Each structure stands twice: as structure tokens, then as C-alpha cells.
Amino acid sequence: MTDKIKVAIVGSKFAADFHADSYSRNAEVVMTAVAAIDNLEPFSARWNIPRTYSDYRKMFASEKLDLVSVCAPNFLHHDVVIAAAEAGINVFCEKPLATTVEDARAMLQVCREAGVKLFYGEDWCFSPPLKRALEIVAEGALGQVLYVKAKECHNGTHSPFARDKKTCGGGSLIHLAIHPIGWVLHLLGDSGRNKVVEVFARCNDGLENNYVHKQNSGEDFALAIMKFADGQHALIEGNYITVGGMDDKVEIYGSEGNIKVDLTLGSCVNVYSRPGYKYALEKADNTTGWTRPAVDEFLNLGYVDELAYAVDCIIADRQPMYGCSPELGLACVEIISAMYASHASGAVVRGQWG
Ligand SMILES: NC(=O)c1ccc[n+]([C@@H]2O[C@H](COP(=O)([O-])OP(=O)(O)OC[C@H]3O[C@@H](n4cnc5c(N)ncnc54)[C@H](O)[C@@H]3O)[C@@H](O)[C@H]2O)c1
Structure with missing residues (x-):
């Protein structure tokens, strides 16, 4: 259990559901926490996630995480990804990477400087x-x-x-x-x-x-x-x-x-x-x-294979290929x-x- 990749999700609705479903199929992963502003109880019960937070920053400070899925609304991707990177957590960000080019560039830079992996979720590539x-x-x-x-x-x-x-x-x-x-x-x-x-x-x-x-x-x-x-x-x-x-x-x-x-x-x-x-x-x-x-x-x-791919990259300490990379997210x-x-x-x- 302790060797598993510890994952949390920010968001508790539509996209969070297919992330949780995909992680639940992955024997390498344990989902430990979710942060959102609503639907926390039904979501955590459905996916057997032990801890819930109404503030994602508190979750990042309290949990020991290997990866966080960002399934919050588009305008929050920038803030959530940067907070995760500053807490030293690898991040899988849903599309779009950001709502502005400036935000997307800043996300790449902060993740690079923090030494965390940033995965961009274009599921069609998988x-x-x-x-x-x-x-x-x-x-x-x-x-x-x-x-x-x-x-x-x-x-x-x-x-x-x-x-x-x-x-x-x-x-x-x-x-x-x-x-x-x-x-x-x-x-x-x-x-x-x-x-x-x-x-x-x-x-x-x-x-x-x-x-x-x-x-x-x-x-x-x-x-x-x-x-x-x-x-x-x-x-x-x-x-x-x-x-x-x-x-x-x-x-x-x-x-x-x-x-x-x-x-x-x-x-x-x-x-x-x-x-x-x-x-x-x-x-x-x-x-x-x-x-x-x-x-x-x-x-x-x-969805299932993109998240399995990100988990594999973390286990192997490998940067993602172009189709799952922040460079692709920025280009989009x-x-x-x-x-x-x-x-x-x-x-x-x-x-x-x-
Ligand atoms: N890859 C895909 O095919 C696909 C499909 C759907 C959605 N998405 C992406 O997933 C993201 C979420 O979309 P959705 O359809 O699940 O939206 P949604 O409206 O169904 O859910 C939004 C979620 O964000 C949470 N949230 C809102 N503000 C928050 C905050 N301050 N802190 C923490 N959580 C907060 C809400 O509690 C809710 O759980 C979007 O960026 C969207 O583009 C991707």
C-alpha cells in the first residue's frame, strides 16, 4: 500500500468522475483525498476516497501526494497547478492548460523550476x-x-x-x-x-x-x-x-x-x-x-490510458511525450x-x- 502512487483530485464532478474511475482501475494508485467546493461527500463515498477538503491549498499542505489531478474549472487551472508545484506535487492538468497564454507560460516555468512533472490531458492522444x-x-x-x-x-x-x-x-x-x-x-x-x-x-x-x-x-x-x-x-x-x-x-x-x-x-x-x-x-x-x-x-x-501513462511516467521518473506534455498544452x-x-x-x- 505505501509503495503505491498517492493521488488526489481537485474537483468532484464530471471530469473528476472519469479521473477517479481511471485511477480506480490502476493497481499502482491509491486515491487519498479530494478538494472541491461542492459534491464532496457523494463523490468521496462513491470512489472510497478517505479525506475531503474544501480548500485545495490545505489539501496540498496536509497530504503527502505524488500526483494531483486538476479537474476544476478552466480559470482555476493556473492557480491550482502553481500551488501544487510549489508544494512539490506532480500535476495532471485537464484541458485547457490555462485560459491565457501568459498563465500557461507561467505554469510551465513554475513547474520546471519546482522540478515537478506537469502532464497535459489531451485524452484523444490516448x-x-x-x-x-x-x-x-x-x-x-x-x-x-x-x-x-x-x-x-x-x-x-x-x-x-x-x-x-x-x-x-x-x-x-x-x-x-x-x-x-x-x-x-x-x-x-x-x-x-x-x-x-x-x-x-x-x-x-x-x-x-x-x-x-x-x-x-x-x-x-x-x-x-x-x-x-x-x-x-x-x-x-x-x-x-x-x-x-x-x-x-x-x-x-x-x-x-x-x-x-x-x-x-x-x-x-x-x-x-x-x-x-x-x-x-x-x-x-x-x-x-x-x-x-x-x-x-x-x-x-x-481517459483511462492517459492517466495510466502519467502514473507510469512518475514511477519511471520520465518526462511525458509530446502528446501529454505541457508544451502541447501551451501550443493549444x-x-x-x-x-x-x-x-x-x-x-x-x-x-x-x-
Ligand atoms: N478531457 C475532457 O474530455 C474533459 C471533459 C470534461 C471536462 N474537462 C475539463 O475538466 C475541468 C472540470 O470540468 P467539469 O466538466 O468537471 O466541470 P464541473 O462544473 O462538472 O465541475 C467543476 C468542479 O470544480 C470544483 N471547483 C470549483 N471551484 C473550485 C475551487 N475553488 N476549488 C476546488 N474545486 C473547485 C467544483 O466543486 C466541481 O467539482 C474543466 O477544466 C474542463 O475543461 C475535460
């Missing part, structure tokens, strides 16, 4: 179907990759923090499209060598300018183009106007072939039900008629910031990101 697609690309089956289309879309966020631009950092671009952006960097970025050199984006402007979510101060629709130094293009979508369940799709086009991955709606289980059943997939609003329920959604989306925040600038100006924004 999703088994997407890993299989990358293996096939690496074998050369597609020839030269030329163009990628990737999206995460659904019918609206469950989290009040994500509906407010101030606590989210934006709308569906930073909250959803960050997954395809991070994953396309993982696919094409060659660990930071092949930089993104141009971006162009169109978004809604929030509130009454949104298509559907008039209460959200952030956009409910975002489309963006990324161009890489080696010439490839990516078309990225993140929106809250897609009903019928979370729609995560990837298409990779090469000179000799292409790959299409339906991460969420493409289950091999087909159900027809008149009364319906408990749960089909994230953000699906009904389970009657024909449905295709997810099979082990947390594994399929990559920089690119998204350039995309918001492109939307605001209506122009292509040029730079060097990745």
Missing part, C-alpha cells in the same frame, strides 16, 4: 481507436498526409463554469475544439518541429449572437483552419449546436489513402428500445428507438488565442506555434 489510426498512418498506409478534418461537437455543456466566458476562457472553441487542435498537433506536429504557421477562425460572438445558447457568454459555434509549415491543412470544428449525442469525428486524407474515425457515434452495439434504458453516450438526450451505446466510454475516449492555448484574434479581425493570423 484513445485506442485514434492510436490505431496513428499506427496505420505511421506504417505509410496513407502515403503523405495532406489534410485532416477533426471535430468535437455536442448540444451544450453541463458545467455552469463553461457557459461563462470569464471562467471558461471563451466558448466552444477553447472548450471543445481544443481536443481536435491538440490531437492534430500530436498527429502532424512532429513533437513541435512542424509548426502551425497560419490560422483562420470564425465563431459566434456569444449571448444573443449565438445560434442556440443565448445564455452562454462564450460562442456556441466555432470553425477554424490550421496550416502547418510542411504544408498540411486541418479543418477544426467545435460547436454546441449538435444534437443526438457527442459527435467526435476525425478524417485523415493522404496521397495514397484516407482514414475515417467515428469516436462516439460509431459503436458496434445497436439497440432498438421502446421504453429506453439508463445511458447510451455522453450528451445523448434519449435512449429510445435505435441507439448505439458507447462501450467503455472512458477507455474509448482515452497559443493557437486558440490566435484563432480568437483571427475571428476578431476577420484575417488570417500568422505565427509559429507547436
Whole structure:
């Protein structure tokens, strides 16, 4: 027991749940504490976590931790990561790394100076179907990759923090499209060598300018183009106007072939039900008629393996690969910031990101 990696979680709701589920599957881990401002008792009881805190700083001071998962709202990532680093604790930070480029840069610097590992959670880099697609690309089956289309879309966020631009950092671009952006960097970025050199984006402007979510101060629709130094293009979508369940799709086009991955709606289980059943997939609003329920959604989306990977890095004292690194997290925040600038100006924004 004492040799196990001691883990705590900041946050007690949606993301905290898939972190706790993933850790509970890992024989190397013991979850010792959780800090949040609500839902502490049901969450700790459900996952058998012995100690709860209403203040994450007190938790960091009181617990002897090897790793903390940051599953708090976006605007808190900076403060929580820095407090953890100053307490000498390795950190796994949910997306986005931060809500501003300055905060993200400061997080990298403080973690580096404190000598703690900072993991950035882009779960798509660990999703088994997407890993299989990358293996096939690496074998050369597609020839030269030329163009990628990737999206995460659904019918609206469950989290009040994500509906407010101030606590989210934006709308569906930073909250959803960050997954395809991070994953396309993982696919094409060659660990930071092949930089993104141009971006162009169109978004809604929030509130009454949104298509559907008039209460959200952030956009409910975002489309963006990324161009890489080696010439490839990516078309990225993140929106809250897609009903019928979370729609995560990837298409990779090469000179000799292409790959299409339906991460969420493409289950091999087909159900027809008149009364319906408990749960089909994230953000699906009904389970009657024909449905295709997810099979082990947390594994399929990559959560289980990303956290197992971080635990392995701590055990082996290894820095994370690019797809789980703070450099990837920073690049995503920089690119998204350039995309918001492109939307605001209506122009292509040029730079060097990745
Ligand atoms: N990788 C993914 O696919 C994915 C999916 C969902 C959410 N996320 C990320 O996870 C994070 C949390 O999102 P969520 O959907 O769980 O949000 P949520 O609204 O469901 O939960 C927010 C949690 O933060 C806690 N919290 C708020 N203020 C706090 C504070 N001052 N100190 C400690 N805890 C505090 C709340 O108690 C709550 O438990 C976000 O950054 C989000 O982007 C990632």
C-alpha cells in the first residue's frame, strides 16, 4: 500500500468522475483525498476516497501526494497547478492548460523550476481507436498526409463554469475544439518541429449572437483552419449546436489513402428500445428507438490510458511525450488565442506555434 502512487483530485464532478474511475482501475494508485467546493461527500463515498477538503491549498499542505489531478474549472487551472508545484506535487492538468497564454507560460516555468512533472490531458492522444489510426498512418498506409478534418461537437455543456466566458476562457472553441487542435498537433506536429504557421477562425460572438445558447457568454459555434509549415491543412470544428449525442469525428486524407474515425457515434452495439434504458453516450438526450451505446466510454475516449501513462511516467521518473506534455498544452492555448484574434479581425493570423 505505501509503495503505491498517492493521488488526489481537485474537483468532484464530471471530469473528476472519469479521473477517479481511471485511477480506480490502476493497481499502482491509491486515491487519498479530494478538494472541491461542492459534491464532496457523494463523490468521496462513491470512489472510497478517505479525506475531503474544501480548500485545495490545505489539501496540498496536509497530504503527502505524488500526483494531483486538476479537474476544476478552466480559470482555476493556473492557480491550482502553481500551488501544487510549489508544494512539490506532480500535476495532471485537464484541458485547457490555462485560459491565457501568459498563465500557461507561467505554469510551465513554475513547474520546471519546482522540478515537478506537469502532464497535459489531451485524452484523444490516448484513445485506442485514434492510436490505431496513428499506427496505420505511421506504417505509410496513407502515403503523405495532406489534410485532416477533426471535430468535437455536442448540444451544450453541463458545467455552469463553461457557459461563462470569464471562467471558461471563451466558448466552444477553447472548450471543445481544443481536443481536435491538440490531437492534430500530436498527429502532424512532429513533437513541435512542424509548426502551425497560419490560422483562420470564425465563431459566434456569444449571448444573443449565438445560434442556440443565448445564455452562454462564450460562442456556441466555432470553425477554424490550421496550416502547418510542411504544408498540411486541418479543418477544426467545435460547436454546441449538435444534437443526438457527442459527435467526435476525425478524417485523415493522404496521397495514397484516407482514414475515417467515428469516436462516439460509431459503436458496434445497436439497440432498438421502446421504453429506453439508463445511458447510451455522453450528451445523448434519449435512449429510445435505435441507439448505439458507447462501450467503455472512458477507455474509448482515452481517459483511462492517459492517466495510466502519467502514473507510469512518475514511477519511471520520465518526462511525458509530446502528446501529454505541457508544451502541447501551451501550443493549444497559443493557437486558440490566435484563432480568437483571427475571428476578431476577420484575417488570417500568422505565427509559429507547436
Ligand atoms: N478531457 C475532457 O474530455 C474533459 C471533459 C470534461 C471536462 N474537462 C475539463 O475538466 C475541468 C472540470 O470540468 P467539469 O466538466 O468537471 O466541470 P464541473 O462544473 O462538472 O465541475 C467543476 C468542479 O470544480 C470544483 N471547483 C470549483 N471551484 C473550485 C475551487 N475553488 N476549488 C476546488 N474545486 C473547485 C467544483 O466543486 C466541481 O467539482 C474543466 O477544466 C474542463 O475543461 C475535460
